[in-house]
Amino acid sequence: MKILNIAALGLLATVAFSSCEMKEELYGGKNKDNNQGNLELGIAVKQPYSMSRAETVSADNFPVTIEGSALDNALSYAKATDVPSVITLPVGTYKVSAHSPGELTKQMTTPYYAGEGNYTISKGANEVATVICKMKNTRVQLSYGEDFFSNFKDWTITIAAGKNNALEYKTSSTSPAPVYLNIEDEKVESIIVNVTATTNKGASVIDAKTFKKSDASESYSDVNNWFEGGDAITINMGAVKAAAGTVTGITINAKVTFENKKDEIIIDPSESETPVVPETPDANAPTLTFQKGVDKVTYISDNEISYSMSDSPASFDATITAPSKIESIVVKIAAGNDAFAEILKDLKMDGQEFVTSGVNIVDNNDFNNNLLASQGLTGVKKGDTKYVFPIGVFFTFLNITKETDAGKAHQFDIVVTDQAGKSTSGTLKIHITK
Incomplete structure (x- = not known):
């Protein structure tokens, strides 16, 4: 390799x-x-x-x-x-x-x-x-000039890129780290900066600017008009003073470095309307999160883990919430080795199988009585609003079948549906070594 x-x-x-x-x-x-x-x-x-x-x-x-x-x-x-x-x-x-x-x-x-x-x-x-x-993402860096700090005592800055991707900076954020935005697929052509600030004398100053990639002072035939992965934009905030020394406005400047070009290029701003802010997530939608920080588990990502068969974790959970009440939790499993695949062929719970259609574990007698009860655990019922799904109960089967094949993992696909018809899903991949 x-x-x-x-x-x-x-x-x-x-x-x-x-x-x-x-x-x-x-x-x-x-x-x-x-x-x-x-x-x-x-x-x-x-x-x-x-x-x-x-x-x-x-x-x-x-x-x-x-x-x-x-x-x-x-x-x-x-x-x-x-x-x-x-x-x-x-x-x-x-x-x-x-x-x-x-x-x-x-x-x-x-x-x-x-x-x-x-x-x-x-x-x-x-x-x-x-x-x-x-x-794959675009680097956005906000910076401040000393004249901004010396003339403003309070501010809120919003940087919006596309319909549902906005960053907000408050007074306490004086040295923000860069943020990397996934906006390439949306083909976002402009970034909007909106500022509301209060001067040291208590005056309110509001300004907004739009920075279009196509307005950069240099253009290239091989560079698209939308912000792409690898592009980097730096936005600098400053203050505008009148002849008498009174702060009358805010300077908002931007420079961009294109993915495949060396030079940092100025983007001339244009006046802008207030940016579109991200949509508020549905607070009543179901959620599914996999447990973090489990001892003896190596995290490849939030939904991909590895552990040693000789020193396996005691448990591993997925937390499910559904404010509109749980209707079903369907679990499908793809084996990461032939031995576990053989077990899955014959493993049925309340007549349902894990490989093709999946098993709905809600009010599932076989799952509750044969798998959970032996370990002192209880199952999920229709109408529950929260359930901690003990995925670790399957580790006994996984360990019996030994390590996963090279390049493969045991894969658990979980779909949660609430009684309002809303769904969420997640996939957990498990690699097992000797």
């Missing part, structure tokens, strides 16, 4: 890769089985210029997935260093994807990298492929 780093996009021009695509090179070699071929896989991190002076990003802990029509189940590796140097696969077409640990969310405190590529395995051939992971 080759793990590479490309610190600046300019370096990438020297190799024949395209963004987040696969380099494919065929060279000699034969397999004993003519219906198979070999894959030699590498992962590269392609850092934008705005991040090139920061600490080098390693792909060592990037989860890797290989999917293909010739595979019954996708090959899933918890981290890139777990991928074998050579993978023997049936002849067919495949998609390989890799990404930073965890999920890409709307707002993050760190950059998130991801990439994928499609390729074909031919019989008796070795395929060399490199997945290039690009930054």
